[in-house]
Amino acid sequence: MLVSLYSASTGMIAQQRRLDTISNNLSNVDTTGYKAQRVEFQDLLYTPIKEAGTPVAQNSVLPTGDYVGHGVKVVATNRIFTQGNIEQTGGTFDLAIMGDGFFQVQLQDGRIAYTRDGAFKVDGDGRLVTSNGLLLVPNITLPTTAESVNISPDGIISAKLPDGTIQNVGNLTLVRFVNPAGLKSIGNNLFLSTPASGVATEGIPNQDGFGSIEQGSLEKSNVDVVKEMVNMIVAQRTYDLNSKAIQTADDFLRTIGTLKR
């Protein structure tokens, strides 16, 4: 059968995957700490019909070969870790990371997950937890009598007690990865480390290249809506064009079919 029938269909499949990713980005446009994903494509291998460099005459070789390409494939869905917009919320436990780094939280099964979502809450025991109730690591327990809590850009958490004294209740740390794009998304704004991401390096916020903590703010997603919409238009048009190529291949086959009467 015609190669084009299959190569054009790979084009449609690739654009579908792209649309899936764009849709996911757009649906998470307001998700705190969400990082946009991008589909990356590769052309497939080429079948040579004539290899370039084949001798055609004495002292003369083919300048370029003749080959058939087989379409396109999705090679990666890459997460882009650029800074999201910072939105002021005024919430005491709303923490945004300005710059590099992740918060660590403990999953129910004991593993450590990483997140940029800094919308923390206080549970019944005075501990800082995520919206899903996962404990922040290192654990921070606030005195139940605290009147107000202040979190400094370098992660020092201090509580003001009713008698006016200020008590240091702990230090927030951040972790960093050599290759954050290699982290595994497990949903709920959480990531797990993988062999590709490298191991987590822990550090103090606002030092050694780690981002600083901004209290009373949240980091919104870094999805650029205009860009996503443009990508959506491009994906649809490329999809259309590839379907035309399939139709043409179909026309070719019909034409061949009518050769014999």
Add this chain to the structure above:
Amino acid sequence: MNRGLYISTMGMLANMAQLDNISNNLANADTVGYKKDEVLFKAYLEKEFRNYDSNDLKKGKHLGYMETALIADETKPIISQGQIIETNNPTDFAIFGDGFFKVEKNSEIYYSRNGEFKLNQDGFLVNSDGDYILDTNNQHIQVPNNFTVDEEGNIYNGNQLTGQKIAIVNLEKPSKFGINLFTGNELESKNYKLIQGSVEKSNVDTLKEMVNLINANRAFEIIQKSVQTQDSMTGKIVETAQRI
């Protein structure tokens, strides 16, 4: 047998090669760093026509040449600039001008215009397949946190040069390997600007490809008519011959 039938068939095969190529270009219309292919056709079996009605029956009188068929002869990558799109991702690079990145895959060196790079677990610059990007000394490139790269490819850590420079080389006769890679003979490239935080889209001109698609389709139909005509002529001959 009727020679025209075979000539027409070759024309149809050439059109099919054209269609395969257009489909591959369209499928890769969104592939970063993809360079479109062009199929070049060649007249096949040029035939000399002679008039043997002259006195010298052996030589005959030269009347001229006729091309008896057409074949798809070459597929050639067209290395023109693709559109540059800003991504703001620090590990994305676009080459504006001439040149290719050097990529080490299975200990061999390939070339690519796709600059969607990543860092691996050790902080080395790699492509989506995990192949290392090479510097001007053919070494793997390890970059510091928050690195920047200037237009020539020099890598900076803050304001300080790290001493490594992303290699950009020209190719004498770039030929496609696939999976975003090219092969060819290395030449020096001076006429380029490396842009960090951007990628180069494919240089496929979708309008042109669609026009080529229509052309190929119509040509295919027309040649088919010619095949049918020749077929019915043969049919007539057979019919007439039967009656005699």
